[in-house]
Amino acid sequence: MDLLNFLFLDSLYEFFNPKKRIFIGYLLIAVLIAAFWLVYFRKLNLREAINKIFDKKILFSKSAKSDYLLFFINQIIMSVISPVLITQLAIATALFYYFHSVSWLDAGVWNNTPLVIIISAFTLFHFLLEDFSKYFVHRLMHKWPILWAIHKVHHSATFLTPMTVFRTHPLEGVVFSLRSAFTQAISISSFVFLFGPQVDIATILGANIFIFAFNIAGSNLRHSHIDISYWKWLEYLIISPAQHQVHHSVLKQHHDKNFGVALAVWDWFFGSLHHSEKIENLKLGIHINQKEDTHSLRSLYFEPLKEIILIVIKPLTKLKQILKLIKFTLIGVNR
Template sequence: MEFIIESLLTPLGFFSDPNRRLYWVYLLFSLFVFLFFVFKKNIYCEIKSKAMLNKDSLWLDVKLWLFNSVIRSFVGLFAFISLSATVLLFVKFLYIMLPHWSPLQINYTIVTVFLTFVSFVVFDFLRFFQHYLMHKVSFLWHFHQVHHSATYLTPITLYRMHPVENLISAFRRIGGQTFVFGSFMFIFGSSVNVYDIIGVNAISFVANFALSNLRHSPLPISFGLLEKVFISPAQHQLHHSSNPKLTHSNYGVVLSLWDKLWGTLVLYNKQDIKYGVKNLHLQNQGFYHQLITPFSLCLQQYKSFAPNLKSFIRYPFNLIAKTGENIHEV
């Protein structure tokens, strides 16, 4: 009974956990910036009006956040055990492959700085690449559209995810952490760590503090020329546009360098943005509808490929979007 109560109270922990984007320190700073821009530009009434018009979308954000956070609390312990086990197994595998390896004797501070930087860059790239695949592989896009179906953005929109996408993200996190921390344990010995601020990678803390919550907000804050290096709130808002040319751009989380390399970088230039998706099935903001529809769309797509044995065998690799627009408007 105690565990159930703790699970139901899990959403409250998002505001006290520095690893969460909704940590109260990040939110407080974002709120100051938000209010500054709102009153400077005198757009309070406009923002309030849009929020009221999109209240169904706002409520779905909250429902999915609460639903996913409770589910995550039930699997959280398993995920922690899995991460510990996979790191140790990966280190053991490396020793089997290189049985005569001896850990390098390098200054602890140097190793810590290096690990802090490498872990941030690798994890940021993996988030970018997962996001890229969620758009380019159509059966993944069916689930990711739940996030893009938001017609109004708030910090809680970050957690407007289908549980299947949350599961994929969990595997990505475990895989990335296993590779990075396992590799460093093998190369430098078991006593490796990152520089952190209240338990968070120092670089990630700064990134979360620096307006990350305004990525999902009605304020198009641009970084100017720095957008060629860092994803700004305005760039991510372009990504949430219902215009496919903008939707399939700016996949990065912190660094925009990955988008530059993949040819998907779009700089903010005061473009008009209408949020949402073209998919009529997912314009419905019903909670159960959003949970079930992606499975229905996947089943429809599977049936369309099944008659063709060659396509069936190659499934899901033949589901990679050929034109982007066609599949994303199904």
């Protein structure tokens, strides 16, 4: 019970950690932005705006309730899994060693670069690498059947709330952990190798300055029903909340669009960009007639596993049939 208590408190800590999306400060800013948007652009009065933001039908929907549960349960599962996953430190050290053994690479060649440039370069490089790798892995999550089986959990949300970020299968958590470990290791090892020991990251409240900017710009609204859109030109560069809501839409024309997190440029370059559209009550989820059962814990945790097993077994049963056929043919020949 103590352990559960501890984990519960540990989960709540996420609300007070500025490195996390659901930091209370970012949530408050998101509310302010949403209110401003609804009053100024949607012409609601303040009371209507508040009612819309805190829409009980959404916040207490079956979909949202399962998000909240997953937030706590995953925390427990990940606390067991994370310690056995390879760390960014282990990979960074191995890479740092490796760079020393590459004959055409010289350690510390840019040691004398002014500190402000080193820090700016590292901070920007790491942000870009992180954002690109998130785009890339997200794209894979949609394109590979095994990965889609687990990513579907996130897309099964029929209402979006900031807590939907936690509507994630633990196996997907493992994939994201490894992605993060590798990108951090690449940034750290290459920069320390080339620029020496003064490499550092520019942060605000401990968060990468760019991530901080992204979060105070209302990152929480991408998982919400407040469809804030940007100017068209800006949506080529930065993903607007409405663009991400499009990504969650059940409509066929919205499938496999807008994989990016902060930047839209990756989607633009690789042909998956979709601008926001003015659609009243955009339908979200995996299917048009999605079953209520998809919000049950059993379904959220075990359906992906079942699906993966089926994907793996299918070719095996085919192989078995082929072997049977060969055996039959051979025995037939012998006769």
